[in-house]
Amino acid sequence: MAATSMAAALAASLPAPSATISVAAPSYEAIPASMAKVIDIEADIPLTCVQLDGLVVTKIIKHAREAPSSTAHGLLLGLDLDGILEVSNSFPLPHRVGDDDDKSSKSSARHQASMLRSLKEVQADDSVIGFYQATTLGAFFNQTLVDTQAIHQDKLRHGGIVIVHDLSQTARGNASFHAYRLTGAFLDAYKKSNFSTASLMSHRLTFSSILEEVPLKIRTNPLLSAFLGKLTETSDEGLPSATIGANSGLAPSFSVLDLGTGGVARNLEQIIEAVDNYRTEEGNLSYLTRQIARERSKAENYIAKRKEENVGRVAQGLAPLPEEDVTRLFKIPAEPSRLESMLILGQIDAYGKSLAGTASTGLVKMYAANASTDV
């Protein structure tokens, strides 16, 4: 339910694309030839890369760490230029509490609208280009993400992107950001809201083909670079050379070399949880499938019986009974959606991947430590 509320909130706050185009269209000025390749009003140039500003990196990390629940999300602002989507700012969205759906979605929409207006006043970028979501241990597949992204796909230029940040990996010393968007096949199935087996087959959908990754780059603007350079610079006034580093704003850290494998237990727990969820979901699905099969066989039996009867009646010279009221007599339920189980599988896979990653770096570190003790 929360998913739809957020989706509705986003839908309400985003400007309708048709409106912006109609405003922009009359005020054309001749685009200089040198810029003609770069400026695309209709968003014709496909995105090749997402460029994340340093400010957004810190903002997302801070929000992800402080958020009360494991999933923090917010909107990304920026613009696209010659196939590079520049993310220059972001702001967090309020954490949803309770299940007061309608009210919270409205207030969330209001929040976004006034935030965008306020940012515009101080010359910050104010066009929404997607959203970000923080996860732990890599499992970011969920209904909310898919719903929100599907709405963005219609409303935003280039369909919007979602940036996923893995908090647990950042804590381990490797800050990671990934940019994704929905694949065409998934979007097609989503629009028809048809996730039956047949639809999945025709679209060749598995969890790995829901999202496609867009290359992502981190950029720091020159001012930030200069400032960071100043912070990391060592100022060893009056101190012996051996203590270099102690006096700089950013002393080096070696948390990546930590041999501890603290997060593994939690990771395993989550895998078990996800597998349990998957089993429940599969149970539901098979129950529904059985029910469908039962209803269908009932209906078929009925038809066969009717046909037999009719053959008998014709032989006796009587008028045959009508055959078309089968659909009214037997309600065959619609085929269940497999989206949920697909998403859970995606989660399991992501947990597995993060576990494998931890294990493999753990191995490297252990052998390194062992080798250094032998010396």
Next chain:
Amino acid sequence: MPLGPKSSAINIHGTTVTDSSHNVPRTPTNITIHPVALFSILDHYLRRTDAQDRVIGTLLGTRHDNEVEVRSSFAVLHSETDEQVAVDMDYHRTMYELHHKVNPKEVIVGWYSTGSNLNTYSALIQNFYSQETSPHQAIHVSVNTGTEEGQEAGVKAYISSPVGVNPKPENCVFVPVPVELRFHDAERSGLDLLANTASLPAATTAQPVADLEIIERALVSVSDMLDRVLTYVRAVLAGEKKGDPAIGRYLMDTLGASTEDLEKGGFNTSLQDTLMISYLANLVRAQAEVSSRLALTAAS
């Protein structure tokens, strides 16, 4: 971690306040800044209009005993002319409410400006923010972006106190307070990433970075440090340099770390665990993949 050039100011800390004066707001004696606040200020400075000499904004954060922790900041509209200074109060209020909704713990603690000159207008703005933060004292953080020639980038923080026989809002003394950069350990790698990016000529890095690459980087840096220490120790042994007992103590503590646990079979146990986990992880992934493929063929 200090920010910017050393100041010659002496910061006098009073004796710790006893419980009797619990209701009296304490004077901040230490200010910490989260990188987000700092980077937002820099971004705001980049986006200023040509007419603006400096930009100002509100600092949000939390207060502990004598410490103010600045955790985020937002830009505020203001205009300065020779005759007057105006701050958009409505804007400030709206933005504060928006921020407050997302992060209720953060309250207004003061304001920032870029550039390091403190003038009458600074005092007036300080006066305005003091009303916002009362009964606590407002802090002022001035960020020198280092874009003007001959000025060094750095951050300074001040608190104000009234001056004169009849205190007026446009008169005040800005008392410097030590300021430090502070962030959570978990956010460390994000900053490393940015620092790394900043040091590259193109100022961009591709994501994601492999874990091994980061480990390698850390190892290389450790190896560099060992080399430096080795040179120093050799120089001391050869009598070229006078040894510093403090450094010797540090080296002893650092290098004397025991690896006994690893040697006593700990390695093998741990290795088996890790291998098991690796196996399990791959098994789970394979199962998930098979399961999703099976779903595609079920109907045929």
